[in-house]
Amino acid sequence: MGNPVLQVENLVKSYGDVHAVRGVSFAVDEGEVFGLLGPNGAGKTSTVEILEGLRDLDSGRVSVCGLDPQRDSQALKHEIGAALQSTSLPEKLRVMEALRLFASFYKRRRNPEELLKRFGLEEKRNAFYGKLSGGQKQRLALAMALVNDPKVLFFDEPTAGLDPQVRREIYDIIEELKHEKKTIVMTTHYIEEAERLCDRVAIVDHGKVVALGTPRELKSRAGSATRIEVRLAKPEVDGALKKLEGVSDARELDGAYVIHSLRPPKTIVDLVKHLEAEGNELVSLEIASPSLEDVFIEMTGRRLRD
Amino acid sequence: MRNFAALTRMRILLALRNRMFFFFSAVFPLGMFFLYAGVFAKGNPRLVSYFLGPVIAFNVMGSFWGLSVALVTFREQGILRRFHIAPVSAADLLASSILANFVLTLPTVCLELFLARAVFHVPAFGNLGSLAVFVVLGTVSFASLGLVVASVTNTMQETQVINQLIWLPLIFLSGATLPLAYLPGVAQRAALFLPATYLVTGLQSALYSSLPIWSLFVQVCSLLVWALLTFFVAMQLFRWEPEAKIQRKAKLLALATALPFFLLGVWENGNGKILPQAQATFRSLDAPRDNQAQPNRPPHEKQSPF
Numbered sequence: 001m002g003n004p005v006l007q008v009e010n011l012v013k014s015y016g017d018v019h020a021v022r023g024v025s026f027a028v029d030e031g032e033v034f035g036l037l038g039p040n041g042a043g044k045t046s047t048v049e050i051l052e053g054l055r056d057l058d059s060g061r062v063s064v065c066g067l068d069p070q071r072d073s074q075a076l077k078h079e080i081g082a083a084l085q086s087t088s089l090p091e092k093l094r095v096m097e098a099l100r101l102f103a104s105f106y107k108r109r110r111n112p113e114e115l116l117k118r119f120g121l122e123e124k125r126n127a128f129y130g131k132l133s134g135g136q137k138q139r140l141a142l143a144m145a146l147v148n149d150p151k152v153l154f155f156d157e158p159t160a161g162l163d164p165q166v167r168r169e170i171y172d173i174i175e176e177l178k179h180e181k182k183t184i185v186m187t188t189h190y191i192e193e194a195e196r197l198c199d200r201v202a203i204v205d206h207g208k209v210v211a212l213g214t215p216r217e218l219k220s221r222a223g224s225a226t227r228i229e230v231r232l233a234k235p236e237v238d239g240a241l242k243k244l245e246g247v248s249d250a251r252e253l254d255g256a257y258v259i260h261s262l263r264p265p266k267t268i269v270d271l272v273k274h275l276e277a278e279g280n281e282l283v284s285l286e287i288a289s290p291s292l293e294d295v296f297i298e299m300t301g302r303r304l305r306d
Numbered sequence: 307m308r309n310f311a312a313l314t315r316m317r318i319l320l321a322l323r324n325r326m327f328f329f330f331s332a333v334f335p336l337g338m339f340f341l342y343a344g345v346f347a348k349g350n351p352r353l354v355s356y357f358l359g360p361v362i363a364f365n366v367m368g369s370f371w372g373l374s375v376a377l378v379t380f381r382e383q384g385i386l387r388r389f390h391i392a393p394v395s396a397a398d399l400l401a402s403s404i405l406a407n408f409v410l411t412l413p414t415v416c417l418e419l420f421l422a423r424a425v426f427h428v429p430a431f432g433n434l435g436s437l438a439v440f441v442v443l444g445t446v447s448f449a450s451l452g453l454v455v456a457s458v459t460n461t462m463q464e465t466q467v468i469n470q471l472i473w474l475p476l477i478f479l480s481g482a483t484l485p486l487a488y489l490p491g492v493a494q495r496a497a498l499f500l501p502a503t504y505l506v507t508g509l510q511s512a513l514y515s516s517l518p519i520w521s522l523f524v525q526v527c528s529l530l531v532w533a534l535l536t537f538f539v540a541m542q543l544f545r546w547e548p549e550a551k552i553q554r555k556a557k558l559l560a561l562a563t564a565l566p567f568f569l570l571g572v573w574e575n576g577n578g579k580i581l582p583q584a585q586a587t588f589r590s591l592d593a594p595r596d597n598q599a600q601p602n603r604p605p606h607e608k609q610s611p612f
Contacts, residue, residue: 092323
């Protein structure tokens with residue numbers, strides 16, 4: 001293990017009756033890309049915004065770059081960069097003006113020209129922020145997170161609401177930062193994003209970390225079982241699918257049945273036979289190799305998608 | 307200080323690119339100017355000079371609208387959030403918006419003075435020192451009031467409603483639109499509780515009666531105290547996040563901004579000089595001035611238009 005630049009111990013945060021974060025702990029090493037994966041409302045954003053010093057915590061201990069985000073928030077802001085959710089810039093501010101303006105706030109600065117080039121915004125340097133596309137806005141947000149050459153980067157749902165093409169562009173950018181050994185903390189509710197970009201992932205649900213490890217470790221925890229997802233014409237009796245050949249786990253999820261199987265061909269043959277005997281019918285069938293989604297289903301009994 | 311300067315520059319740029327701003331800060335005040343100078347005063351230099359104070363007061367008080375709307379927009383759109391993650395303080399943000407507004411108000415005020423001289427032949431501007439003091443105090447205090455309203459309302463609609471509720475009495479019961487002495491007795495007494503009245507009478511006394519700053523100490527001191535208090539309250543109530551709740555305490559604090567002029571109003575209603583002075587000034591419009599011979603003026607134009 002390297003030296004942690006960021007530590008969270010037993011973090012708790014409530015908004016009135018809503019317990020957003022209920023005892024979250026993790027540490028992030030220098031140069032690591034750390035992901036918080038979970039559905040909307042799991043407490044990811046609250047956790048990240050406490051780390052950034054934007055929100056106060058109720059209890060627990062947090063340290064970022066050796067600073068307390070609550071006490072030393074001004075000093076911390078010079079050390080971190082962030083692309084937050086639901087932020088924007090004034091419509092009539094030009095791209096280059098925005099980069100220059102924000103660079104001027106910091107003691108340590110990167111050359112805005114170089115950032116512009118790197119994020120493919122050169123042609124848009126004089127464009128008003130309001131005229132940019134969603135992808136361009138997001139690229140600008142990432143570029144702006146880098147203006148102070150930060151030690152730790154926070155990306156809160158960096159690809160939310162973007163179309164797949166643009167999403168891949170953002171992945172490339174984050175991967176490039178990863179190669180530069182930037183420490184990045186990101187939140188996401190996309191499985192592929194966490195699997196592709198993160199060195200380690202904390203799966204978060206209802207304000208708690210339910211699993212933590214490298215994507216590979218987490219997947220192996222779910223077993224090497226293949227996921228077979230079926231929709232049936234008629235509901236099945238509880239537990240009947242668990243008895244099929246090769247099945248390690250089966251459960252109902254939003255009207256579908258998710259079966260984890262160690263020997264998928266055998267399971268499918270057995271399933272068809274079983275359905276025929278019961279007078280039931282297969283409406284759809286999907287087979288997927290194990291992913292973090294399966295870990296999430298196993299830990300919470302729910303799907304990650306909202 | 308560097309942040310303050312950079313933010314002020316940004317605000318000025320944004321305002322100049324905003325067509326609405328151009329309308330409200332140039333077209334509308336100049337329209338008012340020509341309405342009063344050309345139509346109501348019928349181009350009579352003495353009446354133009356009398357109305358110049360109220361017209362400039364109206365112009366200066368416009369900062370109230372501009373800043374409240376800008377701050378709510380910035381908060382609702384998540385622009386403040388973006389600044390929050392950078393090492394920018396609330397004081398820098400608020401103070402820079404006031405300075406920018408002042409810088410942008412100045413040309414219109416100067417233009418009004420110039421036109422009064424060039425087009426309507428107002429012979430003298432009275433006391434320019436007093437005028438400058440009131441323009442500064444008026445901009446800062448009414449801008450701060452706008453910032454307070456922005457912080458105790460949640461949406462643009464709410465802000466607009468509250469703004470109207472505050473704005474209408476401010477302009478109609480203060481002498482900014484109709485001369486104070488022309489209003490019914492009850493309204494004149496009520497006017498003494500409003501900050502706008504002191505700005506209007508201050509500006510009018512400076513421009514029309516050429517009073518130096520020390521003879522206007524009631525207006526200067528009350529507006530100064532009020533400007534400091536309102537800015538302080540605006541700082542206390544400032545919220546970065548759109549979803550941050552407004553506490554009941556905050557609303558009480560906002561009401562505290564009415565306190566100085568409530569107390570002054572009680573005093574002025576009892577034994578103050580503001581009202582008698584305003585009435586005397588109004589009456590003087592009908593009497594010929596001894597020291598300022600104005601040849602070639604038909605007698606009927608000496609009449610007040612009201």
